[in-house]
Every structure is written in structure tokens, then in C-alpha cells.
Amino acid sequence: MRSPWTWAALAVVAGVCGTLPFAVGGGGDPRPLSAAEARRMARTRFEAYRDSPEQVTVQAPLPGGTAVIRAVVDEHRHRAVGWFDTGDAAERGLLAWDGTGLSIARPRIDGSAGPLAKPASLAEAVRDAARVKPGAWIRRQYGPASLDTALRLTLSLAAARPDSTRLLTRSGPRHLGEDRIDGRTYDVFSAPPPTPTPDESPLTYWIDRAGHLRRVRSDLDDDRTILVDVTGERVQPGVPDGPWAGLKRSG
Incomplete structure (x- = not known):
């Protein structure tokens, strides 16, 4: 079944209103995606679904x-x-x-x-x-x-099938340049903006040449950022059922 999330919807779940500039190398000014880049980005959430469960590290401002x-x-x-x-x-x-x-x-x-x-x-x-x-x-x-925004974001990075390349291209993602993480080069893309306006997207993605997601950054409207790093490492035996048994509610 297709995930209800779209790239633009991810910007909405981030609950943000503004963006922050940041520097990346090798690529010049932000530009529209090439056809190959759009196809790769359209596969990214599907690749995340296939690779799951995976280890992530989240940094959320408090x-x-x-x-x-x-x-x-x-x-x-x-x-x-x-x-x-x-x-x-x-x-x-x-x-x-x-x-x-x-x-x-x-x-x-x-x-x-x-x-x-x-x-x-x-x-x-x-x-x-x-x-x-x-x-x-x-x-x-x-x-x-x-913190809540960051946790919700981690659960919205995958889809059971590839996204539509045509719809993704029309929604306005941008190629921002290249960056290196742990010695590997990644293309840096902005997600489509959450509304059909010229505003920049608050979400930025680091994606490798095979379409695998490495990092997501969410820019908050108060000069703070959320970072989600996807390490690609498997943790056995995966997510246990225990935390969902006999839940005690507070507040």
C-alpha cells in the first residue's frame, strides 16, 4: 500500500515555518533537479523502506x-x-x-x-x-x-513503493550541491516546499548515488535545527513489542 506521506507532506509534519542557509560544496547555486536526480530522489523513500529496520541518530533542540x-x-x-x-x-x-x-x-x-x-x-x-x-x-x-517533531519525522522517511518522478519534479525540489559525511560524497536536495509558493523548503536531504538516504535536516523557525542521521546499520533483533504492552498514559 502506498504511504500517505508525500515529499511536501514531510515538510508539513516538520512543523516549521522558516529555513536557514547552509554551505555545501561542488554544485554552485541551487537548481532544479536533472531527470536522473529526480528518478533517484523518487526512489529514496522506497530504498529506506527496503533497508528498514535501521539505526538512526537524532539530534533535537531542547x-x-x-x-x-x-x-x-x-x-x-x-x-x-x-x-x-x-x-x-x-x-x-x-x-x-x-x-x-x-x-x-x-x-x-x-x-x-x-x-x-x-x-x-x-x-x-x-x-x-x-x-x-x-x-x-x-x-x-x-x-x-x-523532540516530538523529530520523532515523527523519523517515521515518515519511507514508502512501500517509489514516488512518482513526474509529480516529484513538478513539486519543486532543488539540488543544493554536494557534501561529504564520513568520507563519502552525497548530493544535497531540498524537499518540495509544503505549499505551492516560492518559499524554500524547511527540509534538506543527503542522498547517495544509489538513492539511499544518509541525513535529513529540518530547519525550525527559531534558528534551531533537527538532524536525523541514518547510519544504515542493522540492530538485532529489531524493535521489540514490549513498549506497546500495557501502556500507561500520562497527561
């Missing part, structure tokens, strides 16, 4: 700091589980989210609620999430916070 989330995202099930850290030992723990909201747990070793030592790896965090007692998860719906 008042006075940044939340870093390392998680495994399953685009087939629209679920994700991982670990969040704000730099404050009292504000870190396990995190699970889906299309309707998020759950936070700070369990003790026995699975009950309490302080949680930082896991040595994402795989360990996923195993911890599978062992947590259902009552240790605190569930809430999404709100306007940038």
Missing part, C-alpha cells in the same frame, strides 16, 4: 540543550525504540514511539521504574527495552515540542 536519540526504526511497523540522553543523568532513559505518540521508561535492573545506567550500545538499549515491565513505560501523545 531549552538550554540538545536531546540525542539513538534508536532502531522499523518503517514497516511504524515503530521505533532507543535511548535518549540530554546530558543530564536525571533526564535520560529508554524511548519508544509510533505514529500516535511516545513512551519513556527509566527502569531499574529488575524492570521497575527508576534510574537507568547509560547502555553501552544501542543493541543493549533495545534489549533493555524488551525486558522493561509494561508499567514502567509512561505514554503520551505528540505535542509541539521539537
Whole structure:
């Protein structure tokens, strides 16, 4: 079944109003996509769907700091589980989210609620999430916070089939240049703007020559940014079911 998300809809889910300039090399001024680039970009969300579940690292701005989330995202099930850290030992723990909201747990070793030592790896965090007692998860719906926006964005980067190249081209994405991440070169594209206006899109994508997504940046309207890095690494056994059993709602 085709995903309900379109490239322009992704800009809407980002919940943003403005864009920030940034420098990329090799490519000159922003320009319309070539036919080959449009075909590649139209495959990107499908490639993300085929590669899922994958590891992601998210950086989301908070008042006075940044939340870093390392998680495994399953685009087939629209679920994700991982670990969040704000730099404050009292504000870190396990995190699970889906299309309707998020759950936070700070369990003790026995699975009950309490302080949680930082896991040595994402795989360990996923195993911890599978062992947590259902009552240790605190569930809430999404709100306007940038963290919530970032989590929702991670679940909207894939589609069960390629997008229409023709419709994508007509919606106005731009090639912004090239950039290097971890020694590899990526083309940098702006997503189509969320409205049929000449405004720039708040979303920027780093895509490799094979159409695989490496990074997404969402520019917020208050000079802050959200970064989502897709590492391409698999985490076994994937997203556990535990966080969705016996959810406890708060707020």
C-alpha cells in the first residue's frame, strides 16, 4: 500500500515555518533537479523502506540543550525504540514511539521504574527495552515540542513503493550541491516546499548515488535545527513489542 506521506507532506509534519542557509560544496547555486536526480530522489523513500529496520541518530533542540536519540526504526511497523540522553543523568532513559505518540521508561535492573545506567550500545538499549515491565513505560501523545517533531519525522522517511518522478519534479525540489559525511560524497536536495509558493523548503536531504538516504535536516523557525542521521546499520533483533504492552498514559 502506498504511504500517505508525500515529499511536501514531510515538510508539513516538520512543523516549521522558516529555513536557514547552509554551505555545501561542488554544485554552485541551487537548481532544479536533472531527470536522473529526480528518478533517484523518487526512489529514496522506497530504498529506506527496503533497508528498514535501521539505526538512526537524532539530534533535537531542547531549552538550554540538545536531546540525542539513538534508536532502531522499523518503517514497516511504524515503530521505533532507543535511548535518549540530554546530558543530564536525571533526564535520560529508554524511548519508544509510533505514529500516535511516545513512551519513556527509566527502569531499574529488575524492570521497575527508576534510574537507568547509560547502555553501552544501542543493541543493549533495545534489549533493555524488551525486558522493561509494561508499567514502567509512561505514554503520551505528540505535542509541539521539537523532540516530538523529530520523532515523527523519523517515521515518515519511507514508502512501500517509489514516488512518482513526474509529480516529484513538478513539486519543486532543488539540488543544493554536494557534501561529504564520513568520507563519502552525497548530493544535497531540498524537499518540495509544503505549499505551492516560492518559499524554500524547511527540509534538506543527503542522498547517495544509489538513492539511499544518509541525513535529513529540518530547519525550525527559531534558528534551531533537527538532524536525523541514518547510519544504515542493522540492530538485532529489531524493535521489540514490549513498549506497546500495557501502556500507561500520562497527561
